[in-house]
Amino acid sequence: MTETPSTQNPISDExxxxxxxxxxxxxxxxxxxxxxxxxxARSVPSASEMSLASLLxxxxxxxxxxxxxxxxxxxDAGGDPxxxxxxxxxxxxxxxxxxxLARFDDAQRATEAAVAAETDLERDVDLPADVAQWMASGVxxxxxxxxxxxxxxxxxxxxHADIIRQSLDGAxxxxxxxxxxWS
Numbered sequence: 124m125t126e127t128p129s130t131q132n133p134i135s136d137e138x139x140x141x142x143x144x145x146x147x148x149x150x151x152x153x154x155x156x157x158x159x160x161x162x163x164a165r166s167v168p169s170a171s172e173m174s175l176a177s178l179l180x181x182x183x184x185x186x187x188x189x190x191x192x193x194x195x196x197x198x199d200a201g202g203d204p205x206x207x208x209x210x211x212x213x214x215x216x217x218x219x220x221x222x223x224l225a226r227f228d229d230a231q232r233a234t235e236a237a238v239a240a241e242t243d244l245e246r247d248v249d250l251p252a253d254v255a256q257w258m259a260s261g262v263x264x265x266x267x268x269x270x271x272x273x274x275x276x277x278x279x280x281x282x283h284a285d286i287i288r289q290s291l292d293g294a295x296x297x298x299x300x301x302x303x304x305w306s
């Protein structure tokens with residue numbers, strides 16, 4: 124794993140804390156995939172339709188979308204955000220776990236750059252109505268909210284990833300790839 128601003132320096136402010144929380148959940152994903160073959164990462168060992176590879180692709184898509192919205196960059200959903208959301212669960216034959224992990228690293232760097240460049244965590248983030256309808260009602264979508272929502276999403280899906288990994292071989296993500304266990 125590449126050292127990032129959130130792992131190089133002690134936490135000195137809220138931004139550092141938010142980035143550290145995101146990085147902790149990314150580490151859980153990386154750990155859940157550690158040591159698996161491509162076939163294992165794509166397998167669906169439980170009653171769910173999720174594989175570790177599809178979960179990873181989904182959270183990458185979510186982080187890329189969040190960062191695009193924070194920075195105001197175009198977020199191409201092809202005109203249909205539901206179809207884009209569904210497509211983000213499908214891992215193409217030519218997408219390897221290594222490719223996805225590299226994309227995960229790119230998403231992390233983009234998020235860290237966006238947070239570093241952001242002057243105001245309370246700044247409103249414009250969400251299109253067809254996206255906002257799926258978010259909590261009555262909430263002002265600030266940069267801080269978007270980051271906290273992404274932490275929530277990563278944590279939820281890191282738990283799914285851990286269960287899928289345990290279903291594959293009994294290993295727990297918190298003890299893989301140098302994980303020291305979580306308290």
